[in-house]
Amino acid sequence: MSGYDTVDRALLAALARDPRATVVALAERLGLSRNTVQARLARLETSGAFLSFERSIDPAPLGYPLEAYVSVHVRQRVLAEVVDEIARIPEVIQAHGITGSIDLLVRLVCRDAHDLFRIDREILAIDGVERTETSLAMGELIPYRLLPLLER
């Protein structure tokens, strides 16, 4: 299942470098035939190698320049319900269940600090939420990247 061979990784790396690259361009860059690249790309696509395109849209120009992580402690029994409630908040863009003392790590974007407080209160008001801990992301010190992993 996990089996990507060297060619697949090279293809993904080339794509990561230049997402707009045409199939023919990728083919000659990798020294492969256009047919091969097309087949492999199709296989990668259907095998689910690509995530939603939403991840590539920058929330900042939309008016949400700030990103924050909110750790949410939840009464275990009602975790599912709490998640449902949190999912209703549009500013929440992702949430992970995590190990450790914290139950939920919620990732959200907001317009400003005031906005963040509002959303935080909204989460706190949810039944089953015991405590939250909000951390404002000040800067992306290491910008999202996958190339180091692809190039190994």
Added chain:
Amino acid sequence: MSGYDTVDRALLAALARDPRATVVALAERLGLSRNTVQARLARLETSGAFLSFERSIDPAPLGYPLEAYVSVHVRQRVLAEVVDEIARIPEVIQAHGITGSIDLLVRLVCRDAHDLFRIDREILAIDGVERTETSLAMGELIPYRLLPLLER
């Protein structure tokens, strides 16, 4: 600068729903002329509305099914150096400087729990790192999304 009008947001939403949609398809879906859509798309692109394509590549099939967040406490003076060192670890896919007691929130992927421990030790060994707190992401309870924000 932040100014996206209704049409831009609709365009982005349509794109988020169907990333492979052709320009003509988007045009008729929005009831606009192909020329307009093409112009707006070009403007969005050059204005930096889109982030790197790497974000749309799933690390899991690459052999890294696990994701983890590591909170890193750093001696303030050497923050930059610590970030440089952490950036050398290929499994690190992102890092934010955040407010609160924690200095650095590092996001990484790994092959398994053993792998995670190894990387954690690697971070701990960096000069200037005082303490780390590792949380394994158990599941994406709310999958990454931007549509709720686009649709308002």
Added chain:
DNA sequence: AGTCCGTTGAGCATGTTGCCCAGTTTTGGG
């Protein structure tokens, strides 16, 4: 030997892209 799989080169119809232009509508400032 025989079979399967990935690759290659070729070809072809179709659709999309990127660009041009002129005319019309909408927008915002004076």
Added chain:
DNA sequence: CCCAAAACTGGGCAACATGCTCAACGGACT
């Protein structure tokens, strides 16, 4: 209120990429 700038529209066009098919070649494995 009017004018000018900006945005939108419809049309057209050449170049190109796509998706698909086919036959042929090599390597790996039974």
